[in-house]
Amino acid sequence: xxxxxxxxxxxxxxxxxxxxxxxxxxxxxxxxxxxxxxxxxxxxxxxxxxxxxxxxxxxxxxxxxxxxxxxxxxxxxxxxxxxxxxxxxxxxxxxxxxxxxxxxxxxxxxxxxxxxxxxxxxxxxxxxxxxxxxxxxxxxxxxxxxxxxxxxxxxxxxxxxxxxxxxxxxxxxxxxxxxxxxxxxxxxxxxxxxxxxxxxxxxxxxxxxxxxxxxxxxxxxxxxxxxxxxxxxxxxxxxxxxxxxxxxxxxxxxxxxxxxxxxxxxxxxxxxxxxxxxxxxxxxxxxxxxxxxxxxxxxxxxxxxxxxxxxxxxxxxxxxxxxxxxxxxxxxxxxxxxxxxxxxxxxxxxxxxxxxxxxxxxxxxxxxxxxxxxxxxxxxxxxxxxxxxxxxxxxxxxxxxxxxxxxxxxxxxxxxxxxxxxxxxxxxxxxxxxxxxxxxxxxxxxxxxxxxxxxxxxxxxxxxxxxxxxxxxxxxxxxxxxxxxxxxxxxxxxxxxxxxxxxxxxxxxxxxxxxxxxxxxxxxxxxxxxxxxxxxxxxxxxxxxxxxxxxxxxxxxxxxxxxxxxxxxxxxxxxxxxx
Amino acid sequence: xxxxxxxxxxxxxxxxxxxxxxxxxxxxxxxxxxxxxxxxxxxxxxxxxxxxxxxxxxxxxxxxxxxxxxxxxxxxxxxxxxxxxxxxxxxxxxxxxxxxxxxxxxxxxxxxxxxxxxxxxxxxxxxxxxxxxxxxxxxxxxxxxxxxxxxxxxxxxxxxxxxxxxxxxxxxxxxxxxxxxxxxxxxxxxxxxxxxxxx
Numbered sequence: 186x187x188x189x190x191x192x193x194x195x196x197x198x199x200x201x202x203x204x205x206x207x208x209x210x211x212x213x214x215x216x217x218x219x220x221x222x223x224x225x226x227x228x229x230x231x232x233x234x235x236x237x238x239x240x241x242x243x244x245x246x247x248x249x250x251x252x253x254x255x256x257x258x259x260x261x262x263x264x265x266x267x268x269x270x271x272x273x274x275x276x277x278x279x280x281x282x283x284x285x286x287x288x289x290x291x292x293x294x295x296x297x298x299x300x301x302x303x304x305x306x307x308x309x310x311x312x313x314x315x316x317x318x319x320x321x322x323x324x325x326x327x328x329x330x331x332x333x334x335x336x337x338x339x340x341x342x343x344x345x346x347x348x349x350x351x352x353x354x355x356x357x358x359x360x361x362x363x364x365x366x367x368x369x370x371x372x373x374x375x376x377x378x379x380x381x382x383x384x385x386x387x388x389x390x391x392x393x394x395x396x397x398x399x400x401x402x403x404x405x406x407x408x409x410x411x412x413x414x415x416x417x418x419x420x421x422x423x424x425x426x427x428x429x430x431x432x433x434x435x436x437x438x439x440x441x442x443x444x445x446x447x448x449x450x451x452x453x454x455x456x457x458x459x460x461x462x463x464x465x466x467x468x469x470x471x472x473x474x475x476x477x478x479x480x481x482x483x484x485x486x487x488x489x490x491x492x493x494x495x496x497x498x499x500x501x502x503x504x505x506x507x508x509x510x511x512x513x514x515x516x517x518x519x520x521x522x523x524x525x526x527x528x529x530x531x532x533x534x535x536x537x538x539x540x541x542x543x544x545x546x547x548x549x550x551x552x553x554x555x556x557x558x559x560x561x562x563x564x565x566x567x568x569x570x571x572x573x574x575x576x577x578x579x580x581x582x583x584x585x586x587x588x589x590x591x592x593x594x595x596x597x598x599x600x601x602x603x604x605x606x607x608x609x610x611x612x613x614x615x616x617x618x619x620x621x622x623x624x625x626x627x628x629x630x631x632x633x634x635x636x637x638x639x640x641x642x643x644x645x646x647x648x649x650x651x652x653x654x655x656x657x658x659x660x661x662x663x664x665x666x667x668x669x670x671x672x673x674x675x676x677x678x679x680x681x682x683x684x685x686x687x688x689x690x691x692x693x694x695x696x697x698x699x700x701x702x703x704x705x706x707x708x709x710x711x712x713x714x715x716x717x718x719x720x721x722x723x724x725x726x727x728x729x730x731x732x733x734x735x736x737x738x739x740x741x742x743x744x745x746x747x748x749x750x751x752x753x754x755x756x757x758x759x760x761x762x763x764x
Numbered sequence: 765x766x767x768x769x770x771x772x773x774x775x776x777x778x779x780x781x782x783x784x785x786x787x788x789x790x791x792x793x794x795x796x797x798x799x800x801x802x803x804x805x806x807x808x809x810x811x812x813x814x815x816x817x818x819x820x821x822x823x824x825x826x827x828x829x830x831x832x833x834x835x836x837x838x839x840x841x842x843x844x845x846x847x848x849x850x851x852x853x854x855x856x857x858x859x860x861x862x863x864x865x866x867x868x869x870x871x872x873x874x875x876x877x878x879x880x881x882x883x884x885x886x887x888x889x890x891x892x893x894x895x896x897x898x899x900x901x902x903x904x905x906x907x908x909x910x911x912x913x914x915x916x917x918x919x920x921x922x923x924x925x926x927x928x929x930x931x932x933x934x935x936x937x938x939x940x941x942x943x944x945x946x947x948x949x950x951x952x953x954x955x956x957x958x959x960x961x962x963x
Contacts, residue, residue, distance in 0.1 A: 187799065187869040213869075306798060308869065340889055341870075697885040698865065698873055700796050709797040711867070716885055 187306045188294065189214035190279060191345055191713075193314040196220045197283075199369040201252045203269065204279065205234065207244055207348045212341050215248050215279060216348045218314075218355055219370040227272050229365045243351045249279030249294075281309075292708045307708035310698070313715075314371035316690040317349045318356075320715050321452040323694055323726060342696055396441040404434065426569040429671065432731070433563065436461045452691070456727055459680040464729065468563035468674055475567055476560045485557055489550035493542060496578055500539050503581070507531050510649065519645045527649055531585055538581045565671045572667045579660045586657035587752065593650040594750030596639055603636035654747065678727035682720065689717035781940040783808065784908050789934050791943065799868025799951055803944050806861050807934040810854075810879065822846050855880040859933040864944070868951050872896075872913060874930060888928070890955065891918050896948045898941050899927075909938045911945060 191206075191214065199220045206217040221230060230247065238245045250266040270278040277294040292307040322343060356372045358364060421427045440458050449457075479485055511528035513519070560567035576583075605611060606629070611622035624632070685692050693715045701710040718726070746753050783789045787808030794802045826842030858879040865873040871889040878884075894916040898909050915926040931941075 189869065308797075308800075308867070310870075341891065342889065695887050697875075697887055698867065698870070700800070700802065700865070703796050709800050709867075711870075716887065 187213060187308065188277075188279070188292075189308045189310060190281070190292065191216045191310045191312055192281070193217060193219075193371065194311045194712075195314055195371045195373075196251075196369050197311070199251070199253065201254070202250075202369075203230070203273070204248045204251050204281065205230075205245060206248050208246065208248060208275070209341075209344055209348075212344070214341070214345075216345050217248060218245070218349065218352050219368045219373075220251055221247075222367040222369065225366055231273075233366055237352070237355055240354050241351045243348055245352070245355075246275055247273035248275060249281065252280075252282040254282070254284060290708065290710070309708050309710045310713050311701075311711070312345075312349075312713045314349060314356075316715050317346055318353070318371075319688075320346070320690050320693040321450060322346060323692065323718055323722070393441045396437065400434065400438055400441060404438075407431075407434075424573050425668065425671075426566060426573055429565055429569040430562070432675065433465070433565075436465065436729075453727075456678070456681050456684070457729075460678040460727055460729055463679040463683075464675065464677065465563070467679060468565055469561070471564035471674075472560045472562060472567055475564060476557065479557055479560070485554050486550055489553050492549055492553070493546045496542050497539065499578070500535050500542070500581075503535055504532060506652065507535075510652065514648065517644065517648065519648070520642055523642055523645050527645070531588075534581060534584065565674050568667050568671050572664050572671075575660065575664060575667075582653070582656050582660055586653045589646075589650040589653040590750050590752055593646050596643060596646050597750050600636065600639050600643070603632050603639065606632040607636055650750065672731055676729045676731045678724060678729060681723050681727040685717060685720060685723045690715040692718045692723060694718040694722065782937055784903075784906070784935040784937060789936055789940070791936070791940050793943075793947065799954055800866065801947055801951060802863060802865045803947070804861055804863035805931055805934045805936060805940070807859055809860075810858060815850075819846055822849075851880075854878065855882055862931050862934055864930060864948075866948055866951050868954050874928075876933070888913065888915065892916060893952075894921070894924060896945065896952060898938070898945055899929075908935065909941055910935070911941045 189212065196217070196219070200222050202220045202222040203225075204215075204217045205219055205221055206215060208215050234245050234247070237243075250269055252266060266280060279292065279294050281290060281292050283290045290309060292309065294305060355368070356370050357376060358368060358373075359375050360367060360369075360373045361375070440461055479488075507528050510519075511524050556570060557567075559570065602612065605619065606624060609621060609624065610619050612618075613620040681692070695716045696713050697716045699712045699714065701712055703709065743753065778790050778792050780788055780790055789808065790806040792804045792806070794804075796802065822842055822845065826838050829838045830836065855878060859876050860879050861877040863875045863877075865875070867873070869890060871887055872893060873885060873887045875883055875885045892915050894914040896911065896913050899912050901908055901910060910932075911930045913928045913930065914924045915928060916923065917925045
C-alpha cells in the first residue's frame with residue numbers, strides 16, 4: 186500500500202503536535218493543512234474542526250501526530266502520541282517524526298484492522314501552502330457536477346489544490362489571536378493583507394456604479410432613432426473608427442458589469458477585467474503621448490500643409506499612368522478607340538477629384554486639428570482615424586477599381602457564354618449544366634461576330650483591370666496592416682503577461698516534482714512546485730475577443746475571384762453579414 | 765533543511781550509448797525508492813567545429829557586403845546577429861539533458877534542460893497514463909525507434925487519446941530504449957498489482 190502525505194513546508198519547523206487535514210481514501214493520500222500544538226483539550230479540537238468543516242465543506246479531521254524532537258528520542262512522548270490515536274480515532278493514524286539535525290524523516294501508520302499485511306510505502310510530498318492557495322490550474326476543472334457528486338476520476342492534484350483553496354477560513358487565525366487552539370500554517374506568523382488592495386476594493390463599488398450609469402447614458406444616445414437613418418447608419422458601419430469606439434464601449438461595459446460567466450473561476454474573471462483595464466490604460470497613455478507630440482511645434486499645421494500636395498501628387502501620378510496606358514504601355518498595342526474612351530473617362534474623374542480636394546483645402550487644417558483631439562481616447566482610435574483618412578483619400582482608386590472590375594467581369598461572362606455558342610452548347614439554368622443546343626444561322630452569325638469583337642477588345646480591358654486591381658490591393662494591404670496593429674493592442678492581455686512575469690505561480694499549467702535527499706529505509710521525499718504556464722498559452726487563454734479582421738477567402742478562391750473579375754473585399758469583420 | 769542532493773540512497777549508472785545520429789550519449793539511472801526511478805540522457809555537446817564554421821561564414825558574408833557597400837554598419841550588424849543568434853540557440857534550441865522521472869503512484873515527469881540552464885518540465889498524472897511503449901517511425905530514409913507514453917482519457921480508458929514521445933532531442937537507439945522500457949514497465953506493473961487485489 187502506498188501512502189502519500191502532502192505536508193506544508195511552512196510546518197516543517199513547527200513544534201510537536203497533531204496533524205489536521207483531509208484524508209482522501211480513493212487516492213490513499215492525506216493532505217495536511219495545519220499542526221495543532223500542545224496543550225489542547227481534545228473536546229475543543231473536535232468542536233473547532235466540526236465548525237470549520239461546516240463552513241468550508243471540506244472533510245477535515247485529525248490525521249495523526251507530528252513530533253519534532255529537539256532532544257534525544259523520548260519513549261514517554263511516543264507512548265503519549267500513541268494514546269492520542271485512541272482519542273481521535275482515524276483510520277489510518279499517521280505518525281511523522283523528525284529528529285534534530287537530520288534531513289530525513291520517518292513515517293509510520295497504525296491501523297486498527299489491517300486488511301492485508303503488506304509493507305507500507307510512504308511518499309512525503311512537500312508543498313508551499315501560500316503558492317498552492319493562490320494559484321489557478323489551467324484548464325480549470327469543475328470537480329462537482331450538477332448533482333453535487335464528486336467525479337471519481339477527477340485529477341488527483343486538482344483535489345489537493347481544491348482542498349487547500351477551500352480551507353481558506355482555517356488560515357485566517359494567526360498565533361497572536363487568543364483562541365483555545367494554537368495552529369501552525371502559512372499565515373500563522375500574521376495574516377497577509379495589503380492596504381492598497383483593500384482601498385481599491387472599497388473604492389471599486391461606487392466607481393463601477395458611476396461607470397455603469399455613464400455608459401447607459403452614452404449607449405442610449407448611440408441607439409437613438411436619430412442616428413439610425415439610412416445614410417448615417419451606412420456611414421457608421423463603413424467607418425472603422427466607429428467600430429473601434431463601439432468596441433471600447435463594450436469593454437467598459439464588461440468592466441462595470443457583475444455578470445458571472447460560466448466555466449470561469451474568480452481569478453479568471455478578475456484577469457479579464459484587469460486585462461481590459463490595463464489595455465485601455467496603455468492605449469490612452471500612448472494616445473496622449475501621440476497627441477502631445479502632434480500638437481507641439483505646430484505639427485498639425487505642417488501635416489495639413491503636406492496633405493493637400495500629397496493628394497495632388499497622387500492624382501497627377503494617376504494622370505500620368507492613364508496617359509501611359511492610352512499610349513503604348515509596355516510595348517503592347519491597344520485598341521485605339523476603346524483605349525481613348527476609357528482613358529478620357531477616368532481622366533475626367535480625376536479632374537473632378539482634384540477640384541473637390543482644392544475646394545476642401547482651406548478647411549483641412551481645422552478639421553485635422555479637431556480630429557486630432559480624439560487621439561486622447563486612445564492610440565487605437567487614432568490609428569482607426571488614420572485608416573479612414575487613407576480610405577477617403579484613395580476613394581477614387583476604389584471607384585476606378587470597381588469600374589474596371591465590372592467592365593472586365595461583364596466581358597468575361599460575355600466571352601464564356603459566346604464561346605459556348607461558338608461550340609454549339611448552351612447553359613441550362615434549370616439543370617445547372619451545359620447542354621447542346623441547335624442555333625439558327627443568324628443567331629450563330631451575330632454570336633460569332635460579337636465573340637470576335639469581345640475577344641480582340643479583351644487585352645485593353647484586362648490591362649486597365651490589372652493596373653487598378655494592383656493599386657487597390659496596395660491600399661487594402663496598407664489598411665490591413667493598420668488594422669492588424671489596432672487588433673494587437675486591443676486583444677493582447679497585458680495584465681496576464683505581467684502577472685506571469687512577476688507572480689508566475691498564480692497561473693499554473695501543472696506541478697513539477699523534485700526528489701530531495703534520500704536515505705535507504707526512510708520514506709521518499711519530494712518537493713512539489715508550481716509549473717507556470719508558458720507565455721504562449723497565457724496569451725492564448727486570456728486573449729480579449731475582438732472584431733478581428735481576418736482573410737475571408739483562401740488564396741485559391743481569391744485568385745479565382747481576381748481572374749473572373751468579381752469584386753474582392755479581402756478583410757471580413759466578424760459580425761458582418763455575409764454577401 | 766529541504767535541499768536536493770546529488771546522491772543519497774540511490775544507484776547511479778553512467779553508461780555510454782549511441783544516438784540515432786551517431787553521436788555519443790550517456791544514460792544515467794537512479795533508483796530513489798521502490799516505486800520511484802529517474803533516467804537521464806545527456807546529449808552530445810555543442811561542437812567547437814560547428815560553432816566556428818557558423819561564425820566564420822556569417823562574418824565572411826558580412827565582410828563581403830562591407831567591401832561592396834563600404835558601410836561599416838554591416839560589420840556591427842553581423843556581430844550583433846552572431847551574438848543574438850548564439851544566445852537564442854543556447855536558450856531555446858540546444859538541449860543538454862533530458863530526464864524521465866517515474867513515480868509509481870503519482871505520475872511521470874519529463875524534464876528538458878537547455879544549454880543556457882533553462883529547464884522545461886511536464887508532469888503527467890498516473891491515471892492518464894495508459895502504457896509506455898517503444899514505437900517505430902520512418903524518419904527521412906531511416907526507420908528509428910522511439911519511446912513514447914500512451915495517454916488515456918479517464919472517462920474512456922480503452923481509447924488512446926494522445927501519444928507523447930520521449931527523448932526527442934537525444935534520440936537514443938534501441939539498446940538504450942530497451943533498458944529504460946524494462947525499468948518503466950516494472951514500476952507500471954506495480955500499480956496494476958496494487959489496484960487489483962482491492963477489488
